[in-house]
Amino acid sequence: MGQTIVYVLVSLVICVAYFVGVDHFLMDSQGLDFWYLFRK
Amino acid sequence: MGLVAGKKLFSIMALCAMVGLLLLPIAVSLPSLALGADAPDAVKKDGEAKVEKGRDVYYKTEGIVVGAPAPKTVDGPRDYPRYNFESRVLLWFANQQHLYYGSFVLAVPIFCMVIEFMGVVTKDKAMAKRYDQLAYDFIKISLTAYSLTAILGGILIFTFLTLYPAFFGYLSSIFRPVMHIYALMFVAESGTLYIYYYGWDKMREGFLKWIHLSLSVILNVIGTLLMFLANSWIGFMMSPAGVDEQGRYLGNIWHVIHTALWNPLNLHRILGNMAFGGGVVAAYAAYKFLASKTDEDRAHYDWMGYIAMALGVAFLIPLPFAGYWLMREVYAYRQQMGITLMGGLLAWLFIIQATMIGILFLSTNYYLWQALGRMRGAEKYQRYIKYLVFVLCCGYLVFITPHTIVMTPAELKAMGGQQHPVLGNYGVMSAKNGGINVIITTTILSFVWYMRGNKVSTVSWSKFGNIFMGMFFGCAYFNIIGLAVLGYYIPANVRVGLSVPQVATTLSCLFFMFALNSFMMKGAKQMGPIEWGKISARSQYALIMLATAFTWMMGLMGYIRSSVRLFWHVNEIMRDNSPWAYTHTVGFAANMISFNVLFFWISILFVFWLGSLGIKKAPVEAKAGVPGGAPQPAGGH
Numbered sequence: 001m002g003q004t005i006v007y008v009l010v011s012l013v014i015c016v017a018y019f020v021g022v023d024h025f026l027m028d029s030q031g032l033d034f035w036y037l038f039r040k
Numbered sequence: 041m042g043l044v045a046g047k048k049l050f051s052i053m054a055l056c057a058m059v060g061l062l063l064l065p066i067a068v069s070l071p072s073l074a075l076g077a078d079a080p081d082a083v084k085k086d087g088e089a090k091v092e093k094g095r096d097v098y099y100k101t102e103g104i105v106v107g108a109p110a111p112k113t114v115d116g117p118r119d120y121p122r123y124n125f126e127s128r129v130l131l132w133f134a135n136q137q138h139l140y141y142g143s144f145v146l147a148v149p150i151f152c153m154v155i156e157f158m159g160v161v162t163k164d165k166a167m168a169k170r171y172d173q174l175a176y177d178f179i180k181i182s183l184t185a186y187s188l189t190a191i192l193g194g195i196l197i198f199t200f201l202t203l204y205p206a207f208f209g210y211l212s213s214i215f216r217p218v219m220h221i222y223a224l225m226f227v228a229e230s231g232t233l234y235i236y237y238y239g240w241d242k243m244r245e246g247f248l249k250w251i252h253l254s255l256s257v258i259l260n261v262i263g264t265l266l267m268f269l270a271n272s273w274i275g276f277m278m279s280p281a282g283v284d285e286q287g288r289y290l291g292n293i294w295h296v297i298h299t300a301l302w303n304p305l306n307l308h309r310i311l312g313n314m315a316f317g318g319g320v321v322a323a324y325a326a327y328k329f330l331a332s333k334t335d336e337d338r339a340h341y342d343w344m345g346y347i348a349m350a351l352g353v354a355f356l357i358p359l360p361f362a363g364y365w366l367m368r369e370v371y372a373y374r375q376q377m378g379i380t381l382m383g384g385l386l387a388w389l390f391i392i393q394a395t396m397i398g399i400l401f402l403s404t405n406y407y408l409w410q411a412l413g414r415m416r417g418a419e420k421y422q423r424y425i426k427y428l429v430f431v432l433c434c435g436y437l438v439f440i441t442p443h444t445i446v447m448t449p450a451e452l453k454a455m456g457g458q459q460h461p462v463l464g465n466y467g468v469m470s471a472k473n474g475g476i477n478v479i480i481t482t483t484i485l486s487f488v489w490y491m492r493g494n495k496v497s498t499v500s501w502s503k504f505g506n507i508f509m510g511m512f513f514g515c516a517y518f519n520i521i522g523l524a525v526l527g528y529y530i531p532a533n534v535r536v537g538l539s540v541p542q543v544a545t546t547l548s549c550l551f552f553m554f555a556l557n558s559f560m561m562k563g564a565k566q567m568g569p570i571e572w573g574k575i576s577a578r579s580q581y582a583l584i585m586l587a588t589a590f591t592w593m594m595g596l597m598g599y600i601r602s603s604v605r606l607f608w609h610v611n612e613i614m615r616d617n618s619p620w621a622y623t624h625t626v627g628f629a630a631n632m633i634s635f636n637v638l639f640f641w642i643s644i645l646f647v648f649w650l651g652s653l654g655i656k657k658a659p660v661e662a663k664a665g666v667p668g669g670a671p672q673p674a675g676g677h
Contacts, residue, residue, distance in 0.1 A: 007504045011511035019519040022548065023541040032537040036530050 055235070055251055094284030096295060097613070103290030107213055110287025110614035111206045119206040120618045127203040128620040129632065134192065134199040136595055136636040137643075140316075141189040142270075143309075143594070144644075146263045147317020148182035149233070151175075151351055153256040160253055172244070174344060179237055181324060184647045186233060190226075207609045207616075214283065215273065217293040222269050225262055232259045267313070268306050275302040278605060279373050280613050287613040300373040304366035311359045312597075316590050318352020323587035324648055326580035329573075339573035345583050346411065352586075353404050357483065357550060360397065360476055361543050370604075377611075381604050383443075388626050389600050391442045394472070396593040398436040401479045403586040405432060408486045410579035417567025418493035431517075432482050439475035443467035465528075473539045474524025477546045481516055484549045488557050495564035505560045509553060519545045591640055595633035603629075 027034035092105045113119035120127065152175045159171030200208040212219060236255045243252035275297075276282075282296030283289055289296070325345030332338045371378035382390055409425050412418040444458045444467070452458065465471065488509070497505065523542050527535045605611050607621040615621075624632070 004503075004507070007507040008511065011504075011508040012515070014508070015511045015515035018548075019515050019545060022544050023519065023523065026541040026544055027534075027537050030537040030540060032534050034541075036534050037526065 052248070052251060055239075055255075094286075094288055094290050096282060096290055096292075097285055098279065098281035098300060099295050101290075101292075101295075103284075103292055105284065105288045106291045107283070107287075107289025110210055110283075110610060113206045113615070113617045115617050115619055120204065122203060126620055127618065131196075131199050131203060132599075132632060133636060133639075134196045136598060137640060138189065138192040138196045139598060140591065140594070140636075140640045141185055141192055142267075143313040143316050144320055145182050145186045145189050146267055147313045148178050148185075148321065149236075149256060149259050149263060150314060151317060151321065151348070152179045152182075153253070153260055154351065155347070156253055156256060160249060170343075174347060176240055177344065178321060178348075179240075181321065181647070181651050183233070183237055184650050185644070186230075188643065188647065190230075204609075204618075207614065210287070210610075210614060211273065211276075214276065214289050214296055215293075218269060218272075218297070222266065225266050225269070229259065229262045229266060232262060264310065267309060268302075269297075271305045271309060272297040272299070272302055274601070275299040275305050277610050278370075278377075278601070280610050283613060285613075287610065301366070301369055304362070304369045308359070308362040308366050311355045311362050312594065314355035315352045315359055316594055318348050318350075318355065319583075319587035319590040320644065321348035322352060322583040324348075326583040327645075327648060328652075329580050330577060335573055342414075342572045342575055345580065349404070349407060349583060349586065352590075353483070353487075356400060356404070356590075357480055358547075360480070361547075364539060364543070374611075377604055380606070381600065385606075385623055386600050386603060388442070389596060389629070391440060392626075392630070393593060393596055393600070394440045394476075396589050396596065397476065398439055398479065399589045400586060400593070401483050402432060402436065403582045403589065405483055405486045407579050407582040407586070408490045410576050410582065411490060412493050413576065414571045414574045415494035415568065416571075417496070418489075421489045421493065428482055428486060432479055435475045435478035435482070437475075438466045438471050439479065441466040441471070468527075470524050470527030470535055470538065473527075473542050474521055477520045477542045478517065480546050481513070481520065481549050484546070484553065485513055488553055491554075491557055492561055492564075494567045494570060495561050496567065497560040497564050499560055499562070502560060505556060509556060512553060512556075513549060516545050516549050588637065588641065591637045592633060595636050596629075599629055599633060 024034045033039065093102050094105045095102055111119070123130075155171050155175040155178065159168045159175065162168045162171065232255060236252070236259055239252060239255070243249060276299055279300040280287075281299040282292050282294075322345045325341045325348055329338055329341035329345060332341060367378065367382065370381065380386060405428065409422075409428075412421055441463055443464070447455070447458070455461075457464075459467065466475075499505065520542050523538045523545075527538050603623050605616075606623065607616050608614065609616045
C-alpha cells in the first residue's frame, strides 16, 4: 500500500510538471501569457 | 547458379531502365519549369517594345506580365454553355466522384508500402507471408479503382470544357507550365503501378523484393506529387498568387503553386486521403467478413479490417489538428473568409461536420470495444467501457453544440436571447476544443486497452508503469478540460493560443502512452491468442459506418471549401457570372452530398464484386499448380 502511494505521488508530480511545462512553453512560444489570469 | 544471378542482374537492369524511362518525361520537362522562363521569351519577342510590369497580389513582388487578364465572363452560351440542368451540380458530381476515387487510389498504395515493408522486415516467416498477401489484396482492390479514377478524370475535364470553357481556359493558361508535367506524371504513375502489381510474384524473394518495395516508394512519391499539383489549383482558386490584380500571370509558376493555403491543403488532404482509404478498405473487409462462409475467410477478413481501420484511424487522429492549421491559415489570409466559414454563411455546415467527426470516433471506439471480445483476458476492461461511453458522449455533445440556432421570434423571446442560457456556453470554440480533444484522448485510451487486451506485463516496473499511465491520462483529461474552462476567463487574443497546448496534450498521450505501453508489453505473458474471426457482426457494421461517415464528411468538407469562394471562380480575381453563383441551402447541399456518397458506394461495390471474381478463380488455378500464379488469399491462420 505504501509503495502504491509513493508511485501515485511520483507519477502525479511528473505528470503535473510535464503538462504545466507544456502549457507554459507552448503559450510562451506564441507570445502569449499562460499565467495571465493569475497575474491579473 | 550463374544463370540465376545473370537473370537477377538482367531483371534489375530491365527494371531500372523501365523506371528511368517512366521518369524521363518528367526530367525532360523540368527545364521549362525554370522560374520565369516564359518572361524572357516574351521580352525577346517584343524586342525593344514596352515591358509591362505587374505586382503579385499575394507576394507583392513585381514581375513582367506574360499572361492575359482573367476573362470577364457574362451569362450566356459563350462563357457558360449549358444543358437544361444546373451546370454547377453536374460539375460538383464529376469532381466529387473523381476526388473519391483519386483519394482511394492515392491512399491504398501507401498502405501497401507500409504493410509490404512490415512483411519484409518481420522475422516471423508466417507473419511475413500474411503481410505480403494483405498488401497484395490491397493493391488488387485499388487497381480496378485506378481505371475508374482515370475515366472520371476524363469526364471531369470534359465537364469543365463543356460547361465552364472560359474559366477552364483561364486556369489552364495560368498552370500551362506544369499542365504537361501533371499529365506525364500520371503516365509515370500508371506505369509504375502496373509494374508494381504485375511484378509482385516475380519479385517476391531476396533482393528483388527490396526492388519491389522501392517501386512502391516511387509510386507513392509520384502519387503524392500529383496530388500536390492538383491541390495547387484549388489553392490558387481560393488564395491566388503569382498574378496581378487583373489576374495576369507574372511568369513565376512557383508563386502560382505555392499559394497561402497550398501547404495546409496538402497536409490536410494527405491525412484525409489516408483515413478515407483505410475506411474504404476496412469496409471492404467488413463486407467480405459478413459474406464469408468459412472460419478461415472470416479470420482473414477480420484481420484485414482491423489493420485497415488501425491505419485509417492513425491518420484520422491528427486530421482535426491539420484542419485547425488550415482554418488558421484561412483566417490569416482573409479574415472575412474565415468568418464566412466558421461564423457566418457556412457555420451550420461546420456543426454537421462536428457531428460527423464525432460519429467517426464513436464508431472507432465501438469497434475497438467489440474487438476486445476476440481476446481472452480482455474481459477485465469490459466493465470500464461504460465510463468511456460517458466521457465520449459528454465530449461529443459539447462538440456538436451550436453557438446560435435558427429561431422564430417567439422562440427567441422564450429563450431570452439568441443563445441558450446554459447550452449556449458550450457553443464557443474554447469548449469545442476541449470536447474534441477529450474524444481523441479517449480513443487513444481505447487503443491502449486493445493493445494490451490479452497480455499481462512481466517487466519488473509494471506496477509503476500502470499507475503512471493512469495518472498521465487523468492529468491529460484534467489539462484539456482545465484549458477549455480557462478560455472563458481570459481575453480572446490569449484564448486562441490555448488550442496549441490542448493539441500537444492529446498528442503526448498518443506518442508517450503508445511508447510506454510497447515497452511494458515487451515479452508480456499472453492470456491467449487473438481469435481472429471471433468478433460480433455488429463490429463490422461499425467499420462500414466509419467508412460511410468518412465519405460523407469528405463530400461535406469539399463543398464547404469550394463554397467559401462565394461568387468567385478565382477569389477576388475572376468573378463567377453564371446564374449559379450563389450558395445553396444546407438541405440541398446535404442531399447532393448524400447522392454523391450513394453513387460512390454503389460503384465501389461494383469494384469489390469485380475483385471477388478473381479470388473465386484462384483455388482452381492453385489446384492446377500454375507456376508463378498470383498469391492466394491468406486463409490458414
